[in-house]
Amino acid sequence: MLSKELIAASTRPILLSILERGENYGYALLQEIEKISAGQIVWSEGMLYPVLHRMENEGIIESFWQEAEKGRPRKYYKITEKARPIIQVEKQQWSTVNQVLKKLWKPVKPIRNST
């Protein structure tokens, strides 16, 4: 169970990275992330759908309805050209923080003793 802050920070980068590999629909994305993270990351629908709508409003992704062989129609999302630079910035920002944390998590060098 991730903290809500970490969810907030990682959802967009993860979503865009998944969609970068191919279009997909909301419900499948919920299962996809759970699978990729080996059950570590679980998204709620109440979080995901608003995020998708917001990103569509911003023009980062776009949607189209598609009939499934069975069940109700699915709303597929795909990234737009506008998404590319955003993904780059997000990667860079994530790396910045990750490098700082990696640095801080390195054990402190003990002071060499002269004995």
Next chain:
Amino acid sequence: MLSKELIAASTRPILLSILERGENYGYALLQEIEKISAGQIVWSEGMLYPVLHRMENEGIIESFWQEAEKGRPRKYYKITEKARPIIQVEKQQWSTVNQVLKKLWKPVKPIRNST
């Protein structure tokens, strides 16, 4: 300039990791993170002080006033024993997300062409 979501997700882990290495006071922490991140991460006071107060209320850190050689007294913070397991969980959570992103950012293997 980091996104506010990434700030929210990283502030506590970073703060606790810095304080794990030694007690420090608020204003110095602002400069410390800027230095460690080579200017990439800049915290605002309006973000930092409430975070410190919240963590103190939760018993994760504790504070004491100390006179400086010059200027006003400083409020130093140090981690408590309660912080240790929390830091561990945060490290683990961060690593989980980081591994997922690393996986997603690996270039997709192109299909070998028979030409």
Next chain:
DNA sequence: GCAATATACCTAACGCCATTAGGTATGTCA
């Protein structure tokens, strides 16, 4: 002497966003 700047702390109003908790609709299986 006095204004500007750096240090060092604090807080209130605002807006964004995940959570919680609902709702609708279709198809399958017992």
Next chain:
DNA sequence: TGACATACCTAATGGCGTTAGGTATATTGC
């Protein structure tokens, strides 16, 4: 026929970063 999985959506709530203030001390420049 009732339960469950699939598949979409939204409203109310609370937490938290941003913005924009405030207070106090010490130094530096005019």
